[in-house]
Amino acid sequence: MEKMTLLKSYYALCKPNVVYMMLICAFVGMLLAEEAVSSFSYLCISLFGIALCASSAAAINQVIDRKTDASMTRTDQRPLPKGELSVMHASIFAMTIGVIGALILFFYVNTLTMLLTIGSLIGYAFIYTVYLKRATPQNIVIGGLAGAAPPLLGWSSVTNTIDPYALLLVLIIFVWTPPHFWALAIYRKDEYAKESIPMMPVTHGVSFTKLQIVLYTIILFIVSVLPYIVLMSGVIYLISALILSSVFLYYSLKLFYSDNDEDAMRTFQFSIYYIFLIFLALLADHYIIID
Known part of the structure; x- marks a missing residue:
């Protein structure tokens, strides 16, 4: 497989459109959090850490849901159903970017934002995908809390408060x-x-x-x-x-x-x-x- 095709597959594994929307909400939270805007580099590193964790959650979701995705028109063109990536490689990628994102938030942002971001990751990738999605028709209501976190993550990244x-x-x-x-x-x-x-x-x-x-x-x-x-x-x-x-x-x-x-x-x-x-x-x- 050509390198560019492989990169596109990993990129698609991250559900970029969803992550972009999350980052917009997080960015707005950052800018609303204080009158004096933090340095541009700090905002970027915060968003990068959040983006990596969000992408990790999206990738884990696709690994877990790969069989279901293969049978649905909306999702059958994702990298795993198409055989562009192996489950092992996708799993390693998801875990790696998740750990890197968490470490960035811990060392360069603050512990609170790291914990909130990890909580959101676990809520979506595991609690929603593994359990809630197939357990109750209220799955999206309960699991929606994880997806609603971005503005809080952005806010806490610049204030270290909830x-x-x-x-x-x-x-x-x-x-x-x-x-x-x-x-x-x-x-x-x-x-x-x-x-x-x-x-x-x-x-x-x-x-x-x-x-x-x-x-x-x-x-x-x-x-x-x-x-x-x-x-x-x-x-x-x-x-x-x-x-x-x-x-x-x-x-x-x-x-x-x-x-x-x-x-x-x-x-x-x-x-x-x-x-x-x-x-x-x-x-x-x-x-x-x-x-």
Whole structure:
């Protein structure tokens, strides 16, 4: 195998798109954490350590789920199902970058961030992937806490504390995760059913799942304005949150009344834009001063 192809396979093993979104959330947490921004090199080394651990979790997830991935259209082109990497090589790679990431956080950032990052890694790669995913239709709700950690990791990396404001950012992602993922689960319900994975649409039906998506989107609407209510953010964020949450609610209601699974995919796709833009709004509000 050519070196470039091999590098691409290892790169894909890290779920780069997911990691990039996590890093954006972590970066926003860093910049919101203090008025005086830390040195650029410190921010980079912190993000690098977090990225390595997040990539490790993604790789471990693919090692554990390789057989399931091979039978699902959404995941059958991943490196392990395609035979581009061996299980041993993928496992060694995952463990190596995870250890390196943890050591970087320990020696160059702080112990708290290292522990929180390792906790997130264990939560996703082992507790969710090994147990929760196949144990309960609430898998994504419970396991979503691990995926919601990035802004807390970014915040703690510059303050060495667990701040209530950081936890509020975690709450936004935590509440956003179920409607985000359940929309995809509706679209892929037959594949999950084939693999006996108890996703909500498989165990409780599509109609019930659509109702849950609407309910969680309403909760998200409320949670999204909390940063303004607690004076963490200002009017720029408030207006952005109201608009984005209204659009998300529109998509979820449209899905609720629709029999077209394509609406589920559209809801899923918008949810990705939502979380990116809501964090961008937090950042814009932080740096743009309105008299």
